[in-house]
Amino acid sequence: MALSLLWFPFLFLSVIGGCVGRPFYPLPSKTVNQNKQPLQTFRPYNIAHRGSNGELPEETFAAYMRAIEEGTDFIETDILSTKDGALICFHDVTLDDTTDVADHKEFANRKRTYEVQGENVTGWFTVDFTLEELKSLRVRQRYKFRDQQYNGKFSIITFEEYISIALDAHRVVGIYPEIKNPVFINQHVKWSDGKKFEDKFVEMLKKYGYKGAYLSEDWLKQPVFIQSFAPSSLVYVSNLTDVPKIFLIDDVTMPTQDTNQSFWEITSDGYFEFIKKYVVGIGPWKDTIARPVKNYLTPPTDLVARAHAHDLQVHPYTYRNENKFLHWDFHQDPYAEYDYWINIIGVDGLFTDFTGSVHNYQEWAQAAKDSKNALNLLHKIASMISSYKI
Numbered sequence: 198m199a200l201s202l203l204w205f206p207f208l209f210l211s212v213i214g215g216c217v218g219r220p221f222y223p224l225p226s227k228t229v230n231q232n233k234q235p236l237q238t239f240r241p242y243n244i245a246h247r248g249s250n251g252e253l254p255e256e257t258f259a260a261y262m263r264a265i266e267e268g269t270d271f272i273e274t275d276i277l278s279t280k281d282g283a284l285i286c287f288h289d290v291t292l293d294d295t296t297d298v299a300d301h302k303e304f305a306n307r308k309r310t311y312e313v314q315g316e317n318v319t320g321w322f323t324v325d326f327t328l329e330e331l332k333s334l335r336v337r338q339r340y341k342f343r344d345q346q347y348n349g350k351f352s353i354i355t356f357e358e359y360i361s362i363a364l365d366a367h368r369v370v371g372i373y374p375e376i377k378n379p380v381f382i383n384q385h386v387k388w389s390d391g392k393k394f395e396d397k398f399v400e401m402l403k404k405y406g407y408k409g410a411y412l413s414e415d416w417l418k419q420p421v422f423i424q425s426f427a428p429s430s431l432v433y434v435s436n437l438t439d440v441p442k443i444f445l446i447d448d449v450t451m452p453t454q455d456t457n458q459s460f461w462e463i464t465s466d467g468y469f470e471f472i473k474k475y476v477v478g479i480g481p482w483k484d485t486i487a488r489p490v491k492n493y494l495t496p497p498t499d500l501v502a503r504a505h506a507h508d509l510q511v512h513p514y515t516y517r518n519e520n521k522f523l524h525w526d527f528h529q530d531p532y533a534e535y536d537y538w539i540n541i542i543g544v545d546g547l548f549t550d551f552t553g554s555v556h557n558y559q560e561w562a563q564a565a566k567d568s569k570n571a572l573n574l575l576h577k578i579a580s581m582i583s584s585y586k587i
């Protein structure tokens with residue numbers, strides 16, 4: 198811990214000092230280390246939602262480096278496109294909430310209104326900016342109640358830069374990119390070779406050697422889950438790559454963006470039977486599994502049990518430490534929430550804004566279990582010895 202605190206400021210200096218528009222790393226990644234500590238596969242996956250965005254501005258180099266330092270299994274990201282077809286790590290289709298675009302007078306006339314998933318949205322859209330223009334912006338923290346001191350220090354990174362961060366890590370760190378808003382992106386961005394967003398997305402993974410079915414030798418070297426809320430994108434990319442895919446499921450009121458299917462339809466046994474040909478699991482919003490009423494959880498539905506019965510993993514989102522996100526059942530203790538989801542509900546992975554907390558929880562829970570086992574063993578040996586003496 199002391200060590201990491203020491204080198205962390207250097208990390209920031211090197212990031213801030215880097216020139217705009219230039220990748221932080223030479224691409225493709227040059228650091229090939231055959232003897233990396235492997236991905237753990239014996240307990241639920243710790244998935245760093247947009248990096249350690251509870252601490253640092255989301256989807257930035259710093260947020261991902263922090264997540265790796267804190268013990269994440271996978272760094273998670275949302276892939277969108279620029280006007281000139283570059284794939285970037287960014288969550289919203291508009292830049293308004295998490296960048297300083299409003300302060301850039303040169304982009305004042307770039308504001309637009311587009312229909313996104315059946316709603317008119319007004320703002321500065323990534324699809325109206327070139328990559329070079331986007332690199333001149335700076336990212337900021339989404340939530341006012343989180344640390345604001347890093348606002349303005351980091352730029353938007355590309356899909357390639359994100360991949361390099363994972364590949365250059367000192368241990369095996371997986372990636373978990375989302376095909377974000379594919380209907381919208383394919384409407385607004387055209388690639389000169391006639392390919393579509395999903396093709397470009399998979400091309401990038403292939404360029405950096407991501408391949409292989411879940412838990413295959415290739416996959417374990419460079420673990421990846423492709424995620425999307427759009428089932429037709431998942432079906433389409435399953436023709437292009439055999440890497441594992443996760444079907445994200447929105448709130449009960451939200452129809453799918455591409456096939457306009459209801460929550461009830463896509464969580465039925467019949468649908469699970471269909472989608473399991475293409476995906477290894479689902480990523481539901483956690484509040485749809487155990488609905489809160491007056492901020493207390495109601496008993497969980499059978500969603501997890503039914504998904505497991507269809508051999509589908511379940512990776513719910515999003516776990517956040519702050520009091521305002523914790524239901525009263527958990528006594529304002531995020532560890533109590535992790536304990537419930539991991540040991541009572543039995544999830545296979547967790548998307549969290551605080552990857553360090555999930556890691557510490559898992560390490561300490563494991564240590565407690567190990568010492569209990571060790572103690573039991575000691576008692577056994579002691580009783581064997583004492584019976585031998587008699």
Ligand SMILES: *[C@@H]1O[C@H](CO)[C@@H](O)[C@H](O)[C@H]1NC(C)=O
Nearest residue numbers: 310311312314315316317318
């Ligand atoms: C969005 O705005 C356009 C132009 O004003 C309008 O024709 C369209 O119906 C609106 N769409 C929605 C979903 O409100």
Ligand SMILES: *[C@@H]1O[C@H](CO)[C@@H](O)[C@H](O)[C@H]1NC(C)=O
Nearest residue numbers: 429431432433434435436437
């Ligand atoms: C997958 O590829 C096959 C063979 O190229 C093609 O017939 C099929 O339509 C493709 N499926 C999808 C969903 O694109």
Ligand SMILES: *[C@@H]1O[C@H](CO)[C@@H](O)[C@H](O)[C@H]1NC(C)=O
Nearest residue numbers: 314315452453456457458459
């Ligand atoms: C989506 O489905 C709902 C409910 O069946 C229907 O009312 C709505 O018109 C559909 N929307 C589109 C864009 O097809």
